[in-house]
Amino acid sequence: MPVSRSGRIDQIAKALCAPRKGRHSIVFVAAILGLILCGVVRSSIATRLDGFTLDEAYHIAAGVSYVRTGDYRLNPEHPPLTKLWIGAALFGGSFQLSPFRTIHDKFDERNLTEEVVYQINDPDLVQRRTRAAMLGLNAFLLLAFALAVRRTFGYCMALSALAFLVIDPTVAAHMPVVMTDLPVALLSTTALLLAVVAFRSWRIANLVIASLALGFALGAKHSGLIAMVAVATCGVVMVITDASRKGVTKCARHLGLVAAVLLGAVIVLWGLYGFRFNESPTGRDFFNRPLAAKINDVQSPLVEQSLHLMSRGHLLPRAYLWGLADVVRAGFEGRSFTLYAFGQTYVNQTPFYFFPGVLMVKLPLGLIALSVIGIGLILIRKVSHLWAAPLYGVIGLAILWLIVLAFSNAGYAGIRHALSVIPPLAILGAITIKAAVEKRSPILRGCAAFAAAVALVSALPVVRPWEYYNELVGGAANAFRYFNDEGIDLGQRTADLVRYYNKYLKASTEIPYVEYYLTRAERTRRGIRARSLNVQGSDPSDVVTGTFFIGAQALAPSHLYDQAAFREAEPIERIGNLLVFRGTFNLPWLRARTLYLRAKQALYSEANDAATAERLLTEVVELYPQDYSAAIELGNLLAKRGARNEAIRVYQLAKSYAPSGDEITLLLARQIELIIANPPESVPPVRNPKAE
Numbered sequence: 001m002p003v004s005r006s007g008r009i010d011q012i013a014k015a016l017c018a019p020r021k022g023r024h025s026i027v028f029v030a031a032i033l034g035l036i037l038c039g040v041v042r043s044s045i046a047t048r049l050d051g052f053t054l055d056e057a058y059h060i061a062a063g064v065s066y067v068r069t070g071d072y073r074l075n076p077e078h079p080p081l082t083k084l085w086i087g088a089a090l091f092g093g094s095f096q097l098s099p100f101r102t103i104h105d106k107f108d109e110r111n112l113t114e115e116v117v118y119q120i121n122d123p124d125l126v127q128r129r130t131r132a133a134m135l136g137l138n139a140f141l142l143l144a145f146a147l148a149v150r151r152t153f154g155y156c157m158a159l160s161a162l163a164f165l166v167i168d169p170t171v172a173a174h175m176p177v178v179m180t181d182l183p184v185a186l187l188s189t190t191a192l193l194l195a196v197v198a199f200r201s202w203r204i205a206n207l208v209i210a211s212l213a214l215g216f217a218l219g220a221k222h223s224g225l226i227a228m229v230a231v232a233t234c235g236v237v238m239v240i241t242d243a244s245r246k247g248v249t250k251c252a253r254h255l256g257l258v259a260a261v262l263l264g265a266v267i268v269l270w271g272l273y274g275f276r277f278n279e280s281p282t283g284r285d286f287f288n289r290p291l292a293a294k295i296n297d298v299q300s301p302l303v304e305q306s307l308h309l310m311s312r313g314h315l316l317p318r319a320y321l322w323g324l325a326d327v328v329r330a331g332f333e334g335r336s337f338t339l340y341a342f343g344q345t346y347v348n349q350t351p352f353y354f355f356p357g358v359l360m361v362k363l364p365l366g367l368i369a370l371s372v373i374g375i376g377l378i379l380i381r382k383v384s385h386l387w388a389a390p391l392y393g394v395i396g397l398a399i400l401w402l403i404v405l406a407f408s409n410a411g412y413a414g415i416r417h418a419l420s421v422i423p424p425l426a427i428l429g430a431i432t433i434k435a436a437v438e439k440r441s442p443i444l445r446g447c448a449a450f451a452a453a454v455a456l457v458s459a460l461p462v463v464r465p466w467e468y469y470n471e472l473v474g475g476a477a478n479a480f481r482y483f484n485d486e487g488i489d490l491g492q493r494t495a496d497l498v499r500y501y502n503k504y505l506k507a508s509t510e511i512p513y514v515e516y517y518l519t520r521a522e523r524t525r526r527g528i529r530a531r532s533l534n535v536q537g538s539d540p541s542d543v544v545t546g547t548f549f550i551g552a553q554a555l556a557p558s559h560l561y562d563q564a565a566f567r568e569a570e571p572i573e574r575i576g577n578l579l580v581f582r583g584t585f586n587l588p589w590l591r592a593r594t595l596y597l598r599a600k601q602a603l604y605s606e607a608n609d610a611a612t613a614e615r616l617l618t619e620v621v622e623l624y625p626q627d628y629s630a631a632i633e634l635g636n637l638l639a640k641r642g643a644r645n646e647a648i649r650v651y652q653l654a655k656s657y658a659p660s661g662d663e664i665t666l667l668l669a670r671q672i673e674l675i676i677a678n679p680p681e682s683v684p685p686v687r688n689p690k691a692e
């Protein structure tokens with residue numbers, strides 16, 4: 001009897017969902033590899049015009065340094081997995097490093113690494129090689145994720161979850177960039193799934209594989225610790241659940257094996273640092289800020305003492321501890337920034353709903369619908385009870401991520417800090433696809449097909465996927481009216497800026513103002529004659545005239561240095577989220593900000609010219625006391641030279657302008673008490689929150 005068209009579709013679907021050995025397994029493997037290849041090709045095409053993100057030069061120079069010298073002093077903010085991969089990719093080439101020198105805080109370190117990538121080397125060649133390397137790494141991690149899903153849930157779930165990730169524009173945007181967010185996202189969920197498999201079988205091979213995956217997650221980014229907590233919790237819960245059936249002795253043994261998985265992951269992390277405690281083979285402290293001072297910056301006494309204890313006990317590598325202190329200080333306790341989210345302004349704080357909200361506007365609506373239907377199927381118990389442990393584990397991992405983010409102050413990064421929630425959502429979406437294939441429900445099949453089609457139509461045509469926002473906020477064209485985080489832009493339009501300059505401005509005598517991510521090192525390399533509002537003549541003014549390149553997120557309302565003059569003007573050109581303005585603009589804070597940046601340059605450089613910095617900061621505080629960070633720097637200098645009364649006055653001024661309720665107000669109050677009771681020069685300075 002001939003088979004109908006719908007019958008043939010059912011046969012193909014079932015073959016992919018439950019392939020037998022032989023031909024059908026080959027079809028599954030081919031489908032997985034084909035999907036990954038489609039993802040790589042799509043990402044390559046969609047991002048081919050992007051420039052480097054702001055952080056890539058930092059990671060690249062550090063990675064090459066790690067591989068060639070075994071020295072981990074550069075960029076300790078992040079663990080080394082991605083940087084080692086890139087360092088190995090550039091190891092055999094002509095990539096040149098500058099000699100090590102003393103580094104004065106993050107600002108100076110970034111300048112050093114940018115000079116290495118943009119001036120000592122050919123940045124276009126470096127980008128081509130690093131993009132190929134990162135596409136390879138993330139393709140491999142997608143394969144590992146798909147295989148882990150297959151081991152846990154089966155073939156159809158693996159294909160569907162992988163397709164979800166391949167469709168998502170945010171994943172496509174991150175695949176070629178030298179950053180740590182996508183690797184830790186994929187590795188975290190992969191490690192959790194492999195741990196569930198291991199904790200069911202308790203086979204040594206499975207335990208070792210789970211430990212390796214978790215160790216690499218720790219080595220990708222410090223937030224891999226969240227995956228470690230999830231794996232530990234999952235293991236303990238699974239052991240306790242089986243306690244009545246397996247007996248006390250076996251449960252104790254299994255708890256020991258859970259601990260062994262965690263210990264093995266830490267050993268893998270040590271391996272990524274060459275099993276060496278110190279960042280340098282010489283055994284000296286070479287960080288841009290000493291480790292002890294970095295830990296002291298942390299405001300939580302419990303966390304501060306724990307980090308000091310781990311350092312004294314050599315429990316984790318020094319570079320990892322430095323970065324962990326940085327994450328706690330900048331990502332949780334909070335750096336100084338103004339967040340504009342959903343049309344509201346937040347000073348030095350991230351609202352608890354920010355990251356769930358960002359996921360709702362950065363994911364295609366069709367993918368969100370698939371995930372929501374998947375959650376519904378779980379709630380009405382239309383999912384196999386055999387999947388309970390891995391499903392609850394994956395959902396728990398996503399919830400844990402969102403809880404941690406809700407208590408963090410990391411909204412400045414936008415979706416990339418919530419990227420680790422997307423693989424669990426992909427698994428929830430895959431439940432919908434599998435149910436639609438197997439249940440033969442016309443309604444479910446229609447909903448799944450419609451959601452998938454909406455996702456494809458919304459996501460696949462997108463070029464420059466980093467800028468993608470869904471229809472809830474009017475798409476990429478209007479998202480900057482609601483947000484100013486790094487999900488809007490992180491410097492990828494530098495290549496567009498260079499092209500525009502070469503076409504319209506290079507032949508003229510005009511020197512434009514570049515208020516975008518085009519660094520001084522890249523401007524020099526590209527031959528761009530440009531000015532900066534932050535670097536004016538000897539007598540800077542608040543009124544400027546000319547052509548201005550400005551990132552769209554800079555137009556968001558801000559409590560400091562508000563760009564109202566540009567926000568109220570019409571750009572002469574818009575290139576994605578890079579805007580071009582021409583005319584005369586009054587910026588009433590410009591002179592103060594220019595002098596402030598000169599003061600920081602004098603203070604945080606090899607010159608370390610405290611006298612010049614104090615003179616400039618004094619004028620800044622008089623002109624624009626709203627920027628309390630300038631008053632903090634001035635108060636530190638005054639205290640250091642013993643000027644008690646002047647320091648107290650300036651600290652009090654900083655406290656009066658600091659955001660109400662911000663922890664900096666408590667630090668300043670404590671600082672004033674210490675200076676009153678002690679010789680001012682003996683009191684440690686207040687760490688400027690803008691230095692984080």
